[in-house]
Amino acid sequence: MAIHDLIHKGRDELNLENLLQVKNWMTPSPFCIKEGQTLREAAEMMIENRVDGLPIVTEDLQFIGIVTLRQALYYFVNGQENELVESSILKRNYAVINQFDSIFSVFSMPYNQLPVIDTSGMLIGILTKRDILDGFSKYIYRLQQKQNSAEVLNVILESAYEGIAVVDENGILQEFNEAYSRFTGIRRDDAIGRHVTEVIDNTNLHLTVKTAIPERGVVQNIQGQDMVVHRIPIIKDGKVVGAIGMLIFEGVTEIYKIYERLQENHIKDQTEERPFTLNKEQDSRMTLDQIIGVSDAMTTVKRLARRAARTAATVLITGESGTGKEMFAKSIHHLSPFATGPFISVNCGAIPEHLFESELFGYEEGAFSGAKKGGKPGKFELADNGTIFLDEIGEMPLMMQTKLLRVLQEREAERVGGIKKYQINVRIITATNRNLKEMVDKGEFREDLFYRLNIIHLHIPALRERRQDIPILLSYYIKEICDKYRIKTKSFTQEAISAFMQYEWRGNIREMLNSIESLVTLVDGPIIELMHLSESMRGFEKGVIEERKPLISKGLMEEAKMYENEREKELIIKALKTAGGNKSKTAELLGIHRTTLYQKLKKYNVT
Structure with a gap:
């Protein structure tokens, strides 16, 4: 199977055809009545076992027919309860099926019970209408799971900070997530379908497909900056069908930062804690x-x-x-x-x-x-x-x-x-x-x-124009400030973070940094709550809480995503007005493909 199929047909193969086979839903070794027994015995057995019918078999379990509770009642009314069970099958009132048949193919048969026989004619199971419905229910559930899995994988790809690219066996891009798109400036729609060398600088991803040799933690220069990447071949049935490339760090500097943190921790373990005034001078270098x-x-x-x-x-x-x-x-x-x-x-x-x-x-x-x-x-x-x-x-x-x-x-x-x-x-x-x-x-x-x-x-x-960055900034700066004052790391409640995201921040990051520093030093406990924030922030929070109420109950990343969606919707509506409602011109103004525009119009219910 090609990498395109692996990606776009669910990534996780679910063998739905096997799932639908009769053998998975039939009742094996069902209750039976043997030829030579009476209808009274059959009726008593059905009542005792709470079934509506019994397969009739020979001594060696060869299937003969089915006697139903309704047939038995008919003979009882006519005083023939001592008749042999095989006398009730004067004409064919059943259909037999194979254990490898699909429940889709047998569903339309007009029988409540379907005997399942093997190639020798021996009875091996019984399939009821209820069994078929159970099978359909499971099938639908698995379909939903498959769809959800694909959607979850797509969300993961698009939510990842790392750039992720996937190529097929020919080096053609099949996936190119949003992080990679932002980094390179090449739209996903424009990247997919092109050879990877046309999109990513100095890539060897197309060679990974040929060599099948994984490369982890290698340095690749992309757009003038050294990046740390992984290249991993995708193998299916012993054959390389594609490869995944990932930007693990945003830059080589990140490795140095990790190394420096390890060194600092090592030194901290071996030396006495220094006074607060002897802080390490910050390196003026910035990347x-x-x-x-x-x-x-x-x-x-x-x-x-x-x-x-x-x-x-x-x-x-x-x-x-x-x-x-x-x-x-x-x-x-x-x-x-x-x-x-x-x-x-x-x-x-x-x-x-x-x-x-x-x-x-x-x-x-x-x-x-x-x-x-x-x-x-x-x-x-x-x-x-x-x-x-x-x-x-x-x-x-x-x-x-x-x-x-x-x-x-x-x-x-x-x-x-x-x-x-x-x-x-x-x-x-x-x-x-x-x-x-x-x-x-x-x-x-x-x-x-x-x-x-x-x-x-x-x-x-301005900070208010990129609100989805606020949770990440909060997480970074509260740790930095707590380390600066040598106190245990504190955290914000979701309500407090929501207030931070809704505040206008006219002083931008400098104002927010001062607010965080004030809260860290003045709040005694480890948790910074909404009530600890300044009156201006709380007042602003109350003023917009009804308008943004659905956002507050959601996770931070989802909340940030909703802010982004609102802004995107506004841009699309504005572009539509500028283009006089012309969809092709609107797509051109937005710099997206017309198909993508139609998808977004549907997503935001814009006509």
Whole structure:
């Protein structure tokens, strides 16, 4: 059987044909009456054993016929109860069946009891209408189980954080789950049916089918990032019919993190507990797999960031305050060709205007009153062969915008008070929580600088726009904060988590992190309940509890999924309106196949 059949016909083979065979539902060695006995004896036997009929057999169990309770009653009424049982079968009132027949084929026979005989004519069982109904009931149950198993497997595939891909014996993709789709940016519908080498970078999955050799924990570079993967052949009846590929970790960095945790635990066991003030300095390095988020919005941004990192192009990161713009900037730096150089961060909103130029480009000795002896290098010099991150670029004065534009164009700068220019070889990443396009329209930001900075644009979604990530963020940060304060790990009740998911979080992750830290330090017990949350969170929870009541009773992942579905439905309705109800145009606007659109319209009951 091909891998396509294994996947799309249930994965778990259930031999329903064998299940339906008569031998599985008949009553073996049934009560019988032998020829030569009377109808009275037959009636007494039927009453005693509570059956409606008895097979009539010879001494060597050869089947002759059936006597029913109704026939016996007829002879009793006519005073013939002492007649022999074989006299009641003057004409054929039965049909015989084989133990290998299907109950489907015998169901329509107009008899309440069906004798089952072997090839020699010996009676081996009896099949009643009730037996047939029991068989049908079990058959339907197994069909439902099979369907549920397929659905459960599909849910598991689509809920998995790891990317999962399945190929057939020819290396053609038969399964490509949502996690893999988000990571590669290739839609599932577009991936399935194509050769795996056309979809996944540097894959050997098609070779696994040929060699039948499993590979576990190997490193594969996908979209410029080293990933840890498994490749496992699928064997059916001694033949390789396909292979499964899995991204076990989001990146090799995850292995280092595991190793570091093992080391920390080992050291903790061998040394005395250190004072709270002697915390280990956090490594400033940051990679995308350390940024928490599995929602579509975050995985899309991560994918774009990976692609941006492979180039030297200037990147503009936008998003509300507290969304993690600097984390993305560091991640891009450490995945880029400039990773061996320094990462220099400059907060443009914190530098006084008269010091801006000297801070960015440095100054020579004696350039101004109070200048250090020997001068001072600027941020651009310090970032040589690395990355300079200009945070809050929207706060940069117009005069400095002009000088920055010239530096970007000429790739050289000059210290304040100096006469010699120096070359600039840095990667430039900027970030802002302001709308630069509106600032350009108002004359507050140079248009030419805006277009120079906006070569690659990454917009980090607000926390309220990716609510399904909140449970994962809560789980991570509560453990981190408990470890920080060296207290036993605490947990949230479902009601408290629901309130976290419903709150607007105008301060985004920074606000949520402060809330978690406050709760961890102030709540005495190990469980953080709804009543422990701030009044504003509880008030917001009460305001929307009726609207979201069905969500609160469900599991967290299911709750997050429902948020995602609501947003998807809204997008589809909006696209339909934009397309004037045209389904083909709507599918094109959404970037999905028309068949997929029809499925989603049916799913959300949208007409």
